[in-house]
Amino acid sequence: MQPDSSALTGQRRLTGLRARIFSPTALQKLLAFASLILLLVFFSFASPAFMQMDNILGILQATAVNGVLAIASTFVIITGGIDLSVGTLMTFTAVICGVFLTYWHLPMWLGVIAAIGTGAICGTISGTLTAKMKIPPFIATLGMMLLLKGLSLVVSADKPIYFTDTENFYMISQDSLIGYLVPSLPIPNAVLILFFLAIVSSVTLNRTALGRYTFALGSNEEAVRLSGVNVDRWKIAIYGLGGAICGIAGLLIASRLNSAQPALGQGYELEAIAAVVIGGTSLSGGSGTILGTIIGAFIMSVLTNGLRIMSVAQEWQIVVTGLIIILAVYADILRRRKS
Amino acid sequence: MLNRKLFGVVIGVGALVGGANLAHADEVYIPLISKGFQHQFWQAVKAGAEQGAKEHKVRITFEGPETEAMVDKQIDMLSAALAKKPQALGIAALDSKAAIPLLRRAQAAKIPVIAFDSGVDSDIPLTTCSTDNLAAAALAADKMAEAIGNAGEVGVIVHDQTSRTGIDRRDGFLNEMKSKHPNVKIVSVQYGGGDHLKSAEIAKAMIQANPNLKGIFGANEGSAEGAAIGVKESGKKLVLIGYDSGKEQKDDINSGLMAGAITQNPIGIGKCVVDSAVKALKGEKLPKKVDTGFYWYDKSNMNDPKIAAVLYD
Numbered sequence: 001m002q003p004d005s006s007a008l009t010g011q012r013r014l015t016g017l018r019a020r021i022f023s024p025t026a027l028q029k030l031l032a033f034a035s036l037i038l039l040l041v042f043f044s045f046a047s048p049a050f051m052q053m054d055n056i057l058g059i060l061q062a063t064a065v066n067g068v069l070a071i072a073s074t075f076v077i078i079t080g081g082i083d084l085s086v087g088t089l090m091t092f093t094a095v096i097c098g099v100f101l102t103y104w105h106l107p108m109w110l111g112v113i114a115a116i117g118t119g120a121i122c123g124t125i126s127g128t129l130t131a132k133m134k135i136p137p138f139i140a141t142l143g144m145m146l147l148l149k150g151l152s153l154v155v156s157a158d159k160p161i162y163f164t165d166t167e168n169f170y171m172i173s174q175d176s177l178i179g180y181l182v183p184s185l186p187i188p189n190a191v192l193i194l195f196f197l198a199i200v201s202s203v204t205l206n207r208t209a210l211g212r213y214t215f216a217l218g219s220n221e222e223a224v225r226l227s228g229v230n231v232d233r234w235k236i237a238i239y240g241l242g243g244a245i246c247g248i249a250g251l252l253i254a255s256r257l258n259s260a261q262p263a264l265g266q267g268y269e270l271e272a273i274a275a276v277v278i279g280g281t282s283l284s285g286g287s288g289t290i291l292g293t294i295i296g297a298f299i300m301s302v303l304t305n306g307l308r309i310m311s312v313a314q315e316w317q318i319v320v321t322g323l324i325i326i327l328a329v330y331a332d333i334l335r336r337r338k339s
Numbered sequence: 340m341l342n343r344k345l346f347g348v349v350i351g352v353g354a355l356v357g358g359a360n361l362a363h364a365d366e367v368y369i370p371l372i373s374k375g376f377q378h379q380f381w382q383a384v385k386a387g388a389e390q391g392a393k394e395h396k397v398r399i400t401f402e403g404p405e406t407e408a409m410v411d412k413q414i415d416m417l418s419a420a421l422a423k424k425p426q427a428l429g430i431a432a433l434d435s436k437a438a439i440p441l442l443r444r445a446q447a448a449k450i451p452v453i454a455f456d457s458g459v460d461s462d463i464p465l466t467t468c469s470t471d472n473l474a475a476a477a478l479a480a481d482k483m484a485e486a487i488g489n490a491g492e493v494g495v496i497v498h499d500q501t502s503r504t505g506i507d508r509r510d511g512f513l514n515e516m517k518s519k520h521p522n523v524k525i526v527s528v529q530y531g532g533g534d535h536l537k538s539a540e541i542a543k544a545m546i547q548a549n550p551n552l553k554g555i556f557g558a559n560e561g562s563a564e565g566a567a568i569g570v571k572e573s574g575k576k577l578v579l580i581g582y583d584s585g586k587e588q589k590d591d592i593n594s595g596l597m598a599g600a601i602t603q604n605p606i607g608i609g610k611c612v613v614d615s616a617v618k619a620l621k622g623e624k625l626p627k628k629v630d631t632g633f634y635w636y637d638k639s640n641m642n643d644p645k646i647a648a649v650l651y652d
Binding site: 047049050052054055058061062065153158159160162174253256257258259261262263264265266267304305308309311314 | 376400401402403405406407408409410411414415416418419420421422423424434436437440499500501
């Protein structure tokens with residue numbers, strides 16, 4: 001995967017564009033996007049309650065946390081690794097934020113820095129475990145997942161930490177900047193943050209050295225190493241970046257619940273991975289897009305919400321979600337076989 | 340070609356779920372948002388609610404997140420339920436503060452809210468259908484003390500340390516021992532997530548670490564059944580007291596492995612929610628709280644019709 005960047009001639013740009021639209025990755029994205037539209041159309045017909053403003057806002061809000069976690073996972077998965085600790089790391093950063101704001105009464109911006117900083121540090125540790133100590137990422141991050149889950153419970157003394165002393169904390173997720181400008185469109189800030197992060201991440205992935213090495217590590221780590229690149233350092237940086245993004249997810253969930261819930265988090269990593277895979281990122285590394293991941297996250301939450309609105313029995317909701325994941329990955333495999 | 344395939348699948352799945360959606364416009368609809376749905380306890384609450392729904396000719400749905408830690412998922416469920424414009428709403432909040440903004444929305448839309456299992460720290464719910472868990476766990480402590488001769492070491496296995504029921508049952512048990520049975524020593528309180536296997540391992544470790552252990556209290560279905568497995572595997576003879584019912588727990592009480600257990604009235608809780616909601620819709624005044632009751636049961640009274648009615652498999 002070679003992200004094209006520099007100036008091309010008009011002719012080459014045109015063929016480049018065509019190649020991009022019809023390239024396997026683009027096709028997968030189109031497929032994912034088409035399924036999302038299909039789901040939206042289907043649920044709109046199935047229930048009049050679905051296409052209501054309140055419900056759409058509910059879906060957007062429900063996607064924010066998983067979307068951000070999925071972005072964090074996308075980076076790591078493109079390198080050919082996996083991060084199982086994203087869910088409990090999110091919780092841990094929320095708890096640390098709670099310690100800063102509620103226990104120590106520090107100003108809000110310090111809490112924000114604490115959450116993102118904690119995420120970055122923990123991600124860096126995961127990266128070091130895999131890059132330097134050669135522990136397979138699955139195991140290293142599994143260990144981190146449990147370690148952080150335990151630490152969250154220890155630090156919070158098993159109790160939720162409420163942000164009642166930090167008056168404006170809830171605004172990070174729940175308030176709506178757009179709502180002030182366009183009162184009829186109160187899209188919660190959490191969703192703005194998700195989209196903003198998606199754009200920044202996409203640029204990072206496609207236009208920076210970090211992004212290039214992310215793809216290169218996933219395609220052929222040995223070749224990158226042999227060409228004299230400090231592979232370990234880049235890998236640690238990518239895990240660190242993923243961790244920092246988990247810190248943003250921690251802020252979003254804490255702000256949404258106005259509390260840090262220490263027992264929450266396990267299981268969220270699998271939902272994030274599902275969103276990444278539905279979005280066409282290969283678990284074997286080397287290819288993937290942030291846009292695909294965002295679409296994947298929306299497919300997950302539209303599906304969950306739509307089935308709920310239709311009052312489908314909960315047991316069947318789970319069955320259908322499983323089917324969709326299998327289908328999405330199968331479509332991906334078919335595409336790969338063709339190309 | 341791929342597109343067509345996927346299209347076909349989406350339509351297929353759509354048809355599958357579409358069949359489940361035969362809503363009637365003029366029907367009274369009451370969604371119940373619970374703390375879970377997989378445990379037999381919640382299934383019994385659901386059965387009670389369905390019983391009530393049949394009596395009053397209303398339609399209900401019953402949903403809850405996969406684990407009791409998933410506060411945000413429950414909020415999503417609540418949000419989807421409100422989007423369906425229900426006539427009334429039942430909620431067993433995992434974190435009552437987190438649920439309040441949406442409950443305010445329900446209140447603003449004049450949707451009566453009935454809380455169940457554990458209360459919500461606000462005056463929005465018209466009533467709360469729940470068990471007095473502190474008193475119920477205290478009764479378990481009295482029975483434990485009686486069975487071990489008012490002295491000795493006891494361990495406690497609780498499902499979790501953050502939920503209201505977990506905290507109340509633990510504290511109800513510990514406080515009663517401290518104030519009424521000072522010679523009974525609690526040597527260990529551990530948390531197994533309500534998971535059978537984890538609770539079994541915890542019980543075995545407890546027995547291993549405390550050779551003089553005389554009894555174990557399991558604070559919910561999974562904790563108690565797990566503890567029973569642990570005791571059985573360790574081959575020791577202990578006084579085991581459980582909470583809630585379920586087929587395994589009932590079998591263990593019949594076989595003598597478990598001394599007895601506290602049962603709540605889950606069917607009564609479910610029925611209470613629907614009854615209260617219907618009453619609220621008729622404009623009747625509701626009491627602030629409905630205690631749905633609890634009972635001690637053991638081999639001697641398990642088949643008593645009054646007890647058998649609230650036990651479930």
